[in-house]
Amino acid sequence: MLAVAVAGSVTGDLLVGGTGHPARAAAADRPVSVPAAPNPAMVQLDRLIAENVALRQGAGRGRLIALTFDDGPGAYTSAVVSELRRLKAPATFFEIGEQIPRYRSLVAHMIRWGFVVGDHTWSHRQLTLLSNAQVTSQILLTKNLITKVTGTPPLFMRPPYGAQNARIRTLAGREGMLTTLWSIDTRDWTRPGVPAIVAAASAARPGMIVLLHDGGGVRSQTVAAVPIIVRILRARGDHLVTLPQLLALAPPAHLGS
Numbered sequence: 621m622l623a624v625a626v627a628g629s630v631t632g633d634l635l636v637g638g639t640g641h642p643a644r645a646a647a648a649d650r651p652v653s654v655p656a657a658p659n660p661a662m663v664q665l666d667r668l669i670a671e672n673v674a675l676r677q678g679a680g681r682g683r684l685i686a687l688t689f690d691d692g693p694g695a696y697t698s699a700v701v702s703e704l705r706r707l708k709a710p711a712t713f714f715e716i717g718e719q720i721p722r723y724r725s726l727v728a729h730m731i732r733w734g735f736v737v738g739d740h741t742w743s744h745r746q747l748t749l750l751s752n753a754q755v756t757s758q759i760l761l762t763k764n765l766i767t768k769v770t771g772t773p774p775l776f777m778r779p780p781y782g783a784q785n786a787r788i789r790t791l792a793g794r795e796g797m798l799t800t801l802w803s804i805d806t807r808d809w810t811r812p813g814v815p816a817i818v819a820a821a822s823a824a825r826p827g828m829i830v831l832l833h834d835g836g837g838v839r840s841q842t843v844a845a846v847p848i849i850v851r852i853l854r855a856r857g858d859h860l861v862t863l864p865q866l867l868a869l870a871p872p873a874h875l876g877s
Contacts, residue, residue, distance in 0.1 A: 660868035665775055668872075669793040672786055675776075675863075677803040678870040680826040684861045685853055687711040687821075687830050688802065689842075690740055690778060691809075693723035694835030699843045701726070701834075705733055709850045712863045713834065714740035714778040714800075717762030724769055731770040736862040738776035739763050739797055748783045755791050763795055776800045776863055800863065803828035808842045817845040822852050827870055829863070 668675060678684060689700060692715050704711050713730065715737055720727055730737060741747065741758040750758065759777055767773040777797040779788055789799045806820040817832075824830050830849075832842055853860065861869065 660871075661864040662775075664867040664871040665798050665864075668798050668867075669789075669796075672789050672793065674784055674789060674799040674801050675829070675867075675872070676801045677829050678827040678866040678872050680870070682870050683826045683858045684866055684870050685824050685826065685828055685830065685858050686861055686863050686866045687832060687849070688714060688738075688778075688800075688863070689832050689834040690714045691716060691744070691836030692834040693719055693727055694839070696839035696843055697723065697834045698726055700839070700846060701730060701733070701735065703843060703846045704735070704850075707847060707850045709846075709860045710734060710736075710862045710865065711860070712736040712738055712776065714738040714776070715762070715766065716740050716744050716835070717742035717758075717765050719835065720762075720765050720769060727766070727769050731772055734862075736776070736864060737766055737770060737772070737774060738778055738800065738863070739766065739774040740778050741780055744780045746781055746783045747779045747788050748785055752787070752791060755788060756795070759792055759797065760795055763797065801829070802831035805831045806845075808839070808845065809833045809836060811838065811841050814841050814845045814848070817841060818848045818852065821845070821849040824853070824858075826858065827866070827872075829866070 687709070689711060692713055697713070713735060715727065727737060739759055739762045742761045743758065745758060747755050747758065763774055773796065775797055777792040778800050782801050784799050792799045804820060804824050806817050808817045821830050821832070833839055834842065850860065
């Protein structure tokens with residue numbers, strides 16, 4: 621008889637030298653591992669970490685735009701998440717470690733609902749003013765807690781205030797995280813009004829990463845702006861994605877520091 625490959629495993633009897641040796645036949649019945657195809661997002665993430673650059677945007681192909689939210693989890697995170705879920709709009713959230721315990725259940729559910737959770741340090745300190753040990757502590761404490769709560773380690777680290785340099789990128793990369801900035805800052809944290817937030821976000825072009833906030837203050841204007849932003853972007857043919865999806869589908873060809 622011939623061995624038959626089915627779904628990556630080998631089944632059937634294997635005749636060796638016409639003898640049908642039972643030990644060899646048994647060995648043939650064991651599943652044979654087939655190497656998994658490389659994850660496109662991880663390939664790109666590893667490449668950018670190795671190049672020691674910060675992610676600011678992806679390529680323009682595919683009309684992809686990534687909405688990102690900083691400074692949560694907080695009192696308005698649930699409302700932001702609810703609006704996004706209602707609209708089936710993916711997004712990435714950069715969370716402050718010391719705030720996670722109070723919203724532990726919500727954070728765990730966000731991963732199950734398809735959102736991505738990134739590292740925004742433990743206490744929102746400016747990393748460029750800290751020692752290597754302090755920087756590592758800020759990002760590693762948060763990484764470990766996110767992993768414990770969600771079962772998924774964060775792959776992206778956004779430095780508070782966007783303050784970063786080659787040293788910060790290297791330290792984040794050692795923890796397996798890509799330093800991530802943005803293409804457009806909506807400045808929603810200043811509470812400029814819903815129309816201003818919508819106008820800023822709507823200026824995004826394919827490949828861009830939009831910065832919004834679900835924490836750090838009163839975010840009712842952001843909550844109100846989210847569904848309007850989603851509708852406007854989709855109406856003109858843009859597709860909302862998480863950061864891993866952006867890397868997988870429209871990776872940047874080259875990035876500066």
